[in-house]
Amino acid sequence: MRGNRESFLGGMRVGAGLAAAGFVLAITFGATAREQGWSAVAAIVASIVIFSGSAQFALLTGLAGGLLPAIAAALLINARFLPMGLAVGPSLTGGRFRRALQGQAVVDGSWVAAHLGGGRFDRWRLLGATIVQWPAWVAGTVVGVLGAPSAHLVESLGLDVVFPAFFLALLVDELRASRLALVAAGLGGAVAAALLWWVPAGVALVGATVGAFVGLRSRTGQPQEARA
Structure with a gap:
């Protein structure tokens, strides 16, 4: 106790x-x-x-x-x-x-x-x-x-920058985790930037999540040392 x-x-x-x-x-x-x-x-x-x-x-x-x-x-x-x-x-x-x-x-x-x-x-x-x-x-x-x-x-x-700074802090933390996170972030950002030309910001935000699918990459093809 x-x-x-x-x-x-x-x-x-x-x-x-x-x-x-x-x-x-x-x-x-x-x-x-x-x-x-x-x-x-x-x-x-x-x-x-x-x-x-x-x-x-x-x-x-x-x-x-x-x-x-x-x-x-x-x-x-x-x-x-x-x-x-x-x-x-x-x-x-x-x-x-x-x-x-x-x-x-x-x-x-x-x-x-x-x-x-x-x-x-x-x-x-x-x-x-x-x-x-x-x-x-x-x-x-x-x-x-x-x-x-x-x-x-x-x-x-500075309360007006707390919101973007909050997400930036989350992003930086994830980018430090792995190279795969860097690829996912880059892909998501590119998709969101492209979608903003044709759709509202909310839809672009959802579209940016396709970057997360990078994380679904199969690990079976990776070398044994990478999986250890």
């Missing part, structure tokens, strides 16, 4: 830093959503239910091309949680409902913090890291929609 408590508190300490960054990002989401005509309730509910900065910003961007492209973009981005959840699954305990409830704690930062190596995860650290991030994300959204800063203040504080 003491070990579980220490893991949980350790997760909360990690999550506190992530929550602080998420709070600022959520303010930007809330303010941007209001600028695009969302109601305060819609923006807050989106943060409560979706709880994913990348998916929510993709939804905002994708709406420029229509509702279906926006939903498709958000679903494609959040699809990453499927393999992440499958990886964490063996480390969770209890029945199906309890395991499914614990699985709601799977978010990017918490997943990384809870990873012990060898396909093992510390579920208490996972829960501790997420339990402080979710309320911070929702609170930031509330601040953004109810006290949306003026355009001048947004520019002065």
Whole structure:
């Protein structure tokens, strides 16, 4: 029990830093959503239910091309949680409902913090890291929609670049992972740039996901050393 408590508190300490960054990002989401005509309730509910900065910003961007492209973009981005959840699954305990409830704690930062190596995860650290991030994300959204800063203040504080910087940080992190990620990013960017000549931004965003198919390349043809 003491070990579980220490893991949980350790997760909360990690999550506190992530929550602080998420709070600022959520303010930007809330303010941007209001600028695009969302109601305060819609923006807050989106943060409560979706709880994913990348998916929510993709939804905002994708709406420029229509509702279906926006939903498709958000679903494609959040699809990453499927393999992440499958990886964490063996480390969770209890029945199906309890395991499914614990699985709601799977978010990017918490997943990384809870990873012990060898396909093992510390579920208490996972829960501790997420339990402080979710309320911070929702609170930031509330601040953004109810006290949306003026355009001048947004520019002065640099909040207007938080959204693109957020995705840029994700991209840079992925590009460092492998050369294959670089190829996928280049292909996706090229497709999006070409589509922007004929279709709205939301549709181009969905089209850019074809770059991800590079990751489906079979590894059977790779040398044995590369697979080791």
